[in-house]
Amino acid sequence: MRQSSRVGSAVQPGGMWTQVVLRSADNQGLPTSTVSHASVALTRPPASTAGWDAHAWRSWLQHLLIAVLLLTAGAPQAWNADRMLAAAQKQGPRALAGARALHAALAPAQDLDEDGKLNAVNQFFNRRILFRDDSEVWGQVDYWASPLELLDKGEGDCEDFAIAKYFSLLAVGIPMQKLRLVYVRAQLGGPNGVVQAHMVLAYYAQPLAEPMILDNLITEVRPASRRPDLAPVFSFNGEGLWQGVGAQTAGDPSARLSRWRDVLTKARAEGFL
Numbered sequence: 001m002r003q004s005s006r007v008g009s010a011v012q013p014g015g016m017w018t019q020v021v022l023r024s025a026d027n028q029g030l031p032t033s034t035v036s037h038a039s040v041a042l043t044r045p046p047a048s049t050a051g052w053d054a055h056a057w058r059s060w061l062q063h064l065l066i067a068v069l070l071l072t073a074g075a076p077q078a079w080n081a082d083r084m085l086a087a088a089q090k091q092g093p094r095a096l097a098g099a100r101a102l103h104a105a106l107a108p109a110q111d112l113d114e115d116g117k118l119n120a121v122n123q124f125f126n127r128r129i130l131f132r133d134d135s136e137v138w139g140q141v142d143y144w145a146s147p148l149e150l151l152d153k154g155e156g157d158c159e160d161f162a163i164a165k166y167f168s169l170l171a172v173g174i175p176m177q178k179l180r181l182v183y184v185r186a187q188l189g190g191p192n193g194v195v196q197a198h199m200v201l202a203y204y205a206q207p208l209a210e211p212m213i214l215d216n217l218i219t220e221v222r223p224a225s226r227r228p229d230l231a232p233v234f235s236f237n238g239e240g241l242w243q244g245v246g247a248q249t250a251g252d253p254s255a256r257l258s259r260w261r262d263v264l265t266k267a268r269a270e271g272f273l
């Protein structure tokens with residue numbers, strides 16, 4: 001296994017959003033082309049992190065359980081709308097109505113440029129889904145819903161939005177390499193507001209470019225420089241895990257928890273991969 005490699009640094013234009021690879025699929029010693037997915041098991045910071053300083057965040061990261069596991073071999077499959085609709089039908093009428101609406105949004109988005117795809121997908125979920133905590137929707141402190149589970153409930157929290165947008169953008173042809181789910185520290189309510197753990201989806205037109213941020217908190221897709229309220233902590237996609245420059249290595253191969261792996265499995269069954 002090769003050592004983790006730096007793919008960027010805290011330089012313009014990506015700034016602190018340009019990060020360091022902790023684990024990636026090609027670090028497993030296999031050709032990237034033979035690897036379709038990796039999974040990341042992680043714990044989540046407490047809902048309220050008010051008063052956390054840099055040391056507290058590093059400490060949390062040190063305790064973060066991370067594992068990158070190869071799930072399957074072979075190239076990722078393209079989006080299969082028929083499989084998505086069939087899976088939704090099994091889930092019930094609400095899921096089917098949601099899947100039909102998503103299909104109606106994604107089909108024309110296939111022909112848009114990447115900015116158009118970002119806006120279409122962001123708008124679809126931000127308009128259709130209501131924010132609600134996992135404890136109220138799922139009766140669990142932290143539950144990672146698949147796209148169809150989110151559409152079935154019509155409600156979800158930040159990572160459910162980010163996950164659904166991630167798989168939907170893959171479905172309309174955005175390369176996985178350009179997308180990352182990003183845990184951030186969000187300063188809610190202005191400079192004196194509360195700092196909370198939050199998740200957004202970032203789109204990188206180029207590896208070192210400033211990303212565009214898709215967030216359930218605001219309607220508009222904005223470049224990271226226009227989101228001074230967000231500070232990235234670490235990010236991941238189906239290929240790897242990245243952590244902010246200067247942060248300590250967060251890694252523990254004895255991960256016990258893999259919501260990401262589970263949601264990848266569900267999304268595959270729903271035709272998204």
Ligand SMILES: [Ca+2]
Pocket residue numbers: 134142143144145156157158159160
């Ligand atoms: Ca959730």
